[in-house]
Amino acid sequence: MSWAFLRNLLSGVNKYSTGIGRIWVAVVFMFRLLVYVAAAENIWKHEHDEFECNIKQPGCENVCFDHFFPVSHIRLWALQLIMVSTPSLLVVFHVAYRENREKHHNQKLYKNPGKIDGGLLCTYLISLILKTGLEIIFLVLFYKLYNGFKIPRLVKCDIKPCPNTVDCYISKPTEKMIFLYFLVATSCLCIVLNLSELSYLICKYSIKCYLKRHVKKQH
Amino acid sequence: MDWGTLQAVLGGVNKHSTSIGKIWLTVLFIFRIMILVVAAEKVWGDEQDDFVCNTLQPGCRNVCYDHFFPISHIRLWALQLIFVSTPALLVAMHVAYTRHEKKRRFRNGEKIDIEEIKNEKIHIRGPLWWTYTSSIFFRIVFEAVFMYVFYYMYDGYQMPRLVKCEAWPCPNTVDCFVSRPTEKTTFTIFMLAVSGICMMLNLAELSYLVIKICMKESRKTT
Numbered sequence: 001m002s003w004a005f006l007r008n009l010l011s012g013v014n015k016y017s018t019g020i021g022r023i024w025v026a027v028v029f030m031f032r033l034l035v036y037v038a039a040a041e042n043i044w045k046h047e048h049d050e051f052e053c054n055i056k057q058p059g060c061e062n063v064c065f066d067h068f069f070p071v072s073h074i075r076l077w078a079l080q081l082i083m084v085s086t087p088s089l090l091v092v093f094h095v096a097y098r099e100n101r102e103k104h105h106n107q108k109l110y111k112n113p114g115k116i117d118g119g120l121l122c123t124y125l126i127s128l129i130l131k132t133g134l135e136i137i138f139l140v141l142f143y144k145l146y147n148g149f150k151i152p153r154l155v156k157c158d159i160k161p162c163p164n165t166v167d168c169y170i171s172k173p174t175e176k177m178i179f180l181y182f183l184v185a186t187s188c189l190c191i192v193l194n195l196s197e198l199s200y201l202i203c204k205y206s207i208k209c210y211l212k213r214h215v216k217k218q219h
Numbered sequence: 220m221d222w223g224t225l226q227a228v229l230g231g232v233n234k235h236s237t238s239i240g241k242i243w244l245t246v247l248f249i250f251r252i253m254i255l256v257v258a259a260e261k262v263w264g265d266e267q268d269d270f271v272c273n274t275l276q277p278g279c280r281n282v283c284y285d286h287f288f289p290i291s292h293i294r295l296w297a298l299q300l301i302f303v304s305t306p307a308l309l310v311a312m313h314v315a316y317t318r319h320e321k322k323r324r325f326r327n328g329e330k331i332d333i334e335e336i337k338n339e340k341i342h343i344r345g346p347l348w349w350t351y352t353s354s355i356f357f358r359i360v361f362e363a364v365f366m367y368v369f370y371y372m373y374d375g376y377q378m379p380r381l382v383k384c385e386a387w388p389c390p391n392t393v394d395c396f397v398s399r400p401t402e403k404t405t406f407t408i409f410m411l412a413v414s415g416i417c418m419m420l421n422l423a424e425l426s427y428l429v430i431k432i433c434m435k436e437s438r439k440t441t
Contacts, residue, residue: 007224019316026308029224030301037221039297042260050267054277054388153282154388167388169278171267174289 003037006085013088016095016124018116020197024190031186032081040179043172044074050171057161064157064168070145073176077183080138084190087127087134094123121205125198132194135187142184149184151177222252225304232307235314235351237343239424243417247304250413255296259406262399263293269398276388283384283395289372292403296410299365303417306354306361313350348432355425362418366411376411378403 007029014025047069053061098120102109116124142149151173158165170176226248233244266288272280343351369376378400385392397403 003221022312022315026312029228030305030308034222034225034301035298038301039294043291043294046267050281052277052281153285154278167278169281169388171281172285172288172291174285175291175294178290179294 003033006033006082009089009092010085012092016091016116016120018197018201020193020200024193024197027186027190027193028081028085031189032183035179035182035186036077036081040077040183041074043175043179044072047072047074047171051168052171053157053162053166053168055162055166057163057166060157060162060166061168063159064155064162064166067157067159068155068168068170073142073146073180076138076142076145080135080187083134083138084131087130090123090127090130091120094120116201117205121201125201128194128198128201132191132198135191135194139184139187142180149177149180151180222256225301226252228311229304229307232311235310235343235347237424237427239420239427243420243424246413246417246420247300251296251300251410251417254406254409254413255293255300259296259410260293262402262406263291266291266398270395271398272384272389272393272395274389274393276390276393279384279386279389279393280395282386283382283389283393286384286386287382287395287397292369292373292407295365295369295372299361299414302361302365303358306357309354310347310351313347317347343428348428352425352428355421355428359418359421359425362414362421366414369407369411376404376407378407 010025010028014022017025048065051061051065053064055061098110151170153170153173155168155170156165157168229244229247233241236244267284270280270284272283274280378397380397380400382395382397383392384395
C-alpha cells in the first residue's frame with residue numbers, strides 16, 4: 001500500500017473529468033505528489049534526530065520537540081494529499097452505480113454513463129466543493145498550528161524537565177520553509193482550479209437549462 | 220509513486236515527438252533521473268549527519284548547515300527535473316484533446332475510422348506546432364533558470380571542503396567541514412554538463428521546427 005494506489009485512483013478519475021479537472025489531476029501528480037515523494041519526504045526524514053537543544057538534561061529534547069511539532073509538517077502534507085484526492089471517489093462510485101444499474105436492468109438507461117449530467121453533475125459539484133473545502137481547512141490548520149508558514153532556526157523551550165529556558169535548534173529550517181511555501185502555492189493553485197471548474201460547470205449547465213426552457217416555450 | 224510515473228507519462232509523449240525530442244527524453248531518463256536516483260541521492264544521503272563543525276556548542280552545526288545549504292543540491296535537481304518535464308504534459312494534453320474531438324465528431328455521425336483515430340500518428344502541425352514549440356521554449360527557460368539558481372546559491376559549481384561559520388550560537392568563527400566535497404563537485408559538474416546538453420538539444424529542436432515551418436511557408440508562397 002503506497003502512493004501508487006492514489007496514482008491509480010487519480011488516473012481512474014481522469015476519465016470522467018472536464019478539461020480543468022484533468023489539469024487539476026496533472027498539478028496534483030507533478031507538483032504535489034511527485035515533489036512530496038522525490039524531494040520533501042527526505043528533508044523531514046531525520047527531523048527528530050537533528051533537533052538539538054543546548055542542554056544535557058535527558059528527556060528535555062523529546063519534550064520540546066513534541067511541544068513545537070505536535071503533528072509534523074510532512075504528515076500533515078500527506079494527510080492533505082490523501083483527503084484532497086478522496087472526494088473524486090464519489091464520482092467514480094456514481095459512474096459504477098450507473099453502469100451496474102444498466103447491467104441489472106439489461107437495457108441502456110443512460111446515453112453515456114460517464115457523461116456529466118443529471119445526478120452525476122450534482123455528485124461532481126459536491127466533490128469539487130469538498131475538495132476546495134478540505135484544501136482550505138488544511139491551509140488554515142498549517143497556519144494555526146505553526147503560527148504562519150515560517151520555520152524558525154531557534155525555538156526557546158521551558159517545559160519540564162528542561163531546567164529554565166533552553167535554546168533548541170531546528171534542522172534545515174530554510175529548506176523546510178521553501179517547500180512549505182511551495183505546498184501553499186500549489187494548494188492555492190488547486191483551489192483556483194477547483195473554483196474555476198465549479199463556475200464553468202454551473203454556467204454551462206445553467207445556460208443549457210435556460211436554452212432548453214426557451215426552446216420549449218417557443219414550441 | 221515515484222519517478223516511474225513520470226517515466227510512464229513522458230513515455231506517452233515520446234510518440235508525438237520529433238527525433239531530437241526522443242533523444243532529449245532518453246538523455247533525461249538515463250543521464251539525469253537514473254543518475255539522480257541511483258547515485259546522487261546516496262552521495263548526498265548523509266550530508267547533514269557528516270557535516271562536522273569544530274565546536275561542541277549545541278545548535279551551531281544545525282545553524283551553520285542551514286546557512287550554507289539553504290536548499291540541498293539533490294532537492295534542487297529533483298525540482299529541476301519535475302519543472303523541465305512538465306511542459307511535455309502540455310503536448311500530451313493537446314494530443315489527448317485532439318483525439319477526444321475526433322472521437323466526438325465520429326460519435327456525431329461523421330465518417331472517421333475509429334481504428335485510425337487510435338493508431339494515428341499525430342503530426343506536429345497547426346495548433347499542435349505552437350503547443351510543442353512553447354513547451355520546448357519553457358523547457359529551455361526552466362533549465363536556464365535552475366542553472367542560474369545553482370550558480371547564484373552556491374557561488375559557482377564547486378563544493379568547498381571547509382566553510383567558516385560565525386552564525387549565532389557559534390562562538391567566534393568556527394570551521395565546518397562538508398562531507399564528500401570532491402564526489403559532490405564531480406556529480407554537480409556532471410549534472411551541469413547534462414543540463415547543458417539537454418539545453419542544446421532543445422535549442423536544436425526549436426530551430427529545426429522553426430526552419431521547417433518557414434521552408435513550408437516559403438514553398439506555399441512560391
